[in-house]
Amino acid sequence: MPRRAALRKPLRIAILAILLLLATALALWRISKLPCWQMVGAVTCRVETDEKIVALSFDDGPTPEGVDAVIDELARRRVHATFFLIGSKMERYPEQAKRLVAAGHELGNHSWSHGHMVGRSQAHYRAEIARTDALLRAAGVARPVLFRPPYGRRLFGLPLAVEQQGYRSITWDVADDVGRHPTPAAYARDIVARARPGSIILVHPMYRGNRVERAAVPLILDGLAAKGYRIVTVGELLKREKPE
Numbered sequence: 001m002p003r004r005a006a007l008r009k010p011l012r013i014a015i016l017a018i019l020l021l022l023a024t025a026l027a028l029w030r031i032s033k034l035p036c037w038q039m040v041g042a043v044t045c046r047v048e049t050d051e052k053i054v055a056l057s058f059d060d061g062p063t064p065e066g067v068d069a070v071i072d073e074l075a076r077r078r079v080h081a082t083f084f085l086i087g088s089k090m091e092r093y094p095e096q097a098k099r100l101v102a103a104g105h106e107l108g109n110h111s112w113s114h115g116h117m118v119g120r121s122q123a124h125y126r127a128e129i130a131r132t133d134a135l136l137r138a139a140g141v142a143r144p145v146l147f148r149p150p151y152g153r154r155l156f157g158l159p160l161a162v163e164q165q166g167y168r169s170i171t172w173d174v175a176d177d178v179g180r181h182p183t184p185a186a187y188a189r190d191i192v193a194r195a196r197p198g199s200i201i202l203v204h205p206m207y208r209g210n211r212v213e214r215a216a217v218p219l220i221l222d223g224l225a226a227k228g229y230r231i232v233t234v235g236e237l238l239k240r241e242k243p244e
């Protein structure tokens with residue numbers, strides 16, 4: 001065999017191996033973001049029901065501006081929602097978490113640091129969940145059970161740790177996309193249009209940049225009500241789950 005041909009073969013194999021690795025990494029990255037399916041354990045992105053009922057969930061924080069913006073709008077309409085809170089933010093604003101509990105809202109665990117939760121150790125996942133769990137209990141939640149992965153991302157390790165610590169992984173089937181709908185009215189219309197019986201809706205109202213989301217909250221609440229939807233917490237929605 002000529003020397004050049006002999007060299008070409010290992011090169012082809014190396015390129016193929018690199019391409020295969022890249023394709024696997026891309027596939028895993030995509031799988032990690034699927035809201036309604038995960039490789040290990042169970043995840044809930046909505047509940048199968050004919051009842052006109054949806055759960056409204058707010059992620060991140062708590063921050064004073066985020067809680068201020070939504071707590072009165074919810075109270076005015078007698079709606080209770082689920083807030084997935086970040087441990088480190090609760091440490092900074094413990095009174096905001098207590099305010100949400102006092103107003104009758106449900107609190108869930110959204111990790112301690114809100115870092116990426118793929119490819120880390122079990123000890124890391126356990127600490128992220130447990131430290132936040134302690135603050136949820138301190139805020140008055142008797143038995144926290146709902147966990148939402150930061151960015152919705154998870155592969156093997158995180159879902160395992162979530163279940164081992166007595167939590168359930170909760171994602172969403174209707175999420176916000178401010179990029180596509182830059183005004184509160186358009187954004188709210190999109191959310192309301194996509195909601196269906198048993199949906200879990202995700203809105204981000206907590207950070208300073210979330211102006212559109214905050215302004216859209218009353219529009220979303222009224223839009224859902226106008227379509228005949230009752231808005232409940234995730235925990236309340238889960239009671240409609242049919243036994244498998």
Ligand SMILES: [Zn+2]
Nearest residue numbers: 059060150151
């Ligand atoms: Zn988040």
